[in-house]
Amino acid sequence: MAEQLPLDIPDNPKLAQNITHFARALRKAGLPIGTGRVIDAIRAVQAAGFTEKRDFYWTLHACFVNRPEHRTVFAQVFRLYWRDPRYLEHMMSMMLPAIRGVQEERKADAAEKRAAEALLDGVERDLPATTEQEEESEIEIDATQTASSEERLRSLDFEQMSTSEIAKAKRILSHLTLPVKPIESRRGQASHLGHRIDRARTLRSSMRQGGELRDIARLQPKPRWPNLVALCDISGSMSQYSRIILHFLHTVSNAKGAGWAKVHAFTFGTRLTNITRHLHQRDVDAALTAAGAEAQDWEGGTRIGECLHQFNRDWSRRVMGQGAVVLLITDGLERGDPEVLEKEIERLHLSSRRLIWLNPLLRWDGFAPKAQGVATMLPHVDSFRAGHSIASLEDLATVISQPDDQGQKARLMAALSD
Secondary structure, eight states: OOOOOOOOSSOHHHHHHHHHHHHHHHHHTTTOOOHHHHHHHHHHHHHOOOOOHHHHHHHHHHHHHOSSGGGGHHHHHIIIIIIOHHHHHHHHHHHHHHHSSOOOOOOOOOOHHHHHHHHHTTTTOOOOSSOOOOOOOOOOOOOOHHHOOOHHHSSSOOOOHHHHHHHHHHHHHOOOOOOOOOOOEEEEEEEESSSEEOOHHHHHHHHTTOOOOOOOOOOOOOOOOEEEEEEOOOOTTHHHHHHHHHHHHHHHHHTTTSSOEEEEEEEEEEHHHEEHHHHHHHHHHHHHHHHHHOOOTTOOOHHHHHHHHHHHHHHHHSSSSEEEEEEEEOOOOOOOOOOHHHHHHHHHHHHHEEEEEEOOHHHGGTSSSSHHHHHGGGGGGGGEOSSSSSHHHHHHHHHOOTOOOOOOOHHHHHHHOO
């Protein structure tokens, strides 16, 4: 085994300390970083050197990021920790809207709130001595008159959740079910309350009685459960929603007695990926890690029409039999040919028992079908519902078996015709 050369650290190792503190913030933001990676990062920076911040960024990125979903968190923490000279005011203005620093009046970008919370955790201990502080001013928040944290969490947008809120949301979703009513099949089962006569069983019974017909055997329709097929958009604009919804789909896949014959899950961005077998793993972290490793187009572009064409061509006959219910999770921001999209979404609709579209953009009260992809897909779905919060998924669980539920489709179709 090759020996590791000792790492020469100067007497005043501020850079090494800052890298250590930066790694600690990444770990609090959700990245799996141990002591070994911190040492490797310090060694890498020493070996590679840097003359520009870009070189320093990618050196640390190579040491700390090994999953596509960690890129956004790393970028936000790096920007706040290394690039913004007034990062403390910036973070405080995000955490407490009443304070105004360099932060503009806007909602936090993806992973920005998590990055701020990770860096603010323990800021009293790690605050630089040169930072100007007004010791006499103290901020207190009285939450006694606010709604319960769980109720607030249920209505909170997934995109705006912090690390701790996402963890709580996943715990809630792990207990949420998606029940479905059975379908009456043509096959029958024995029942004295049935309306159909079981001729074969009646004749066999009479033969045992010497040909005397005493009882008439009856049948009732045998219930069967449909398949659930989920098509989940993992492009850049949908990545945060997709991760939590896939967590929910893992719960549905492994729930006993939920009613579904089988749950099939696919991800798509620039290509289609079947992740069904990964969701069958009992451990949710292992399942989603394997799914993320197989789907190489996380946070990429969106080609909904081409991906639906691939699904209709390669998978539709395999998983859509017996009246499957399809969940289409996407914002509908298509970059491909709208004619291909219209043809493929129509074919998907005709192949499914029900096609339910979950769109996180419906969280906006003023949402209108102005995007070409949304206007193309909307007429070919049975129900159009929001999919941005725990409450929206709970609503889905209550209406998924209602054949007359259209969600927001009727209202948006009226707006589309105006």
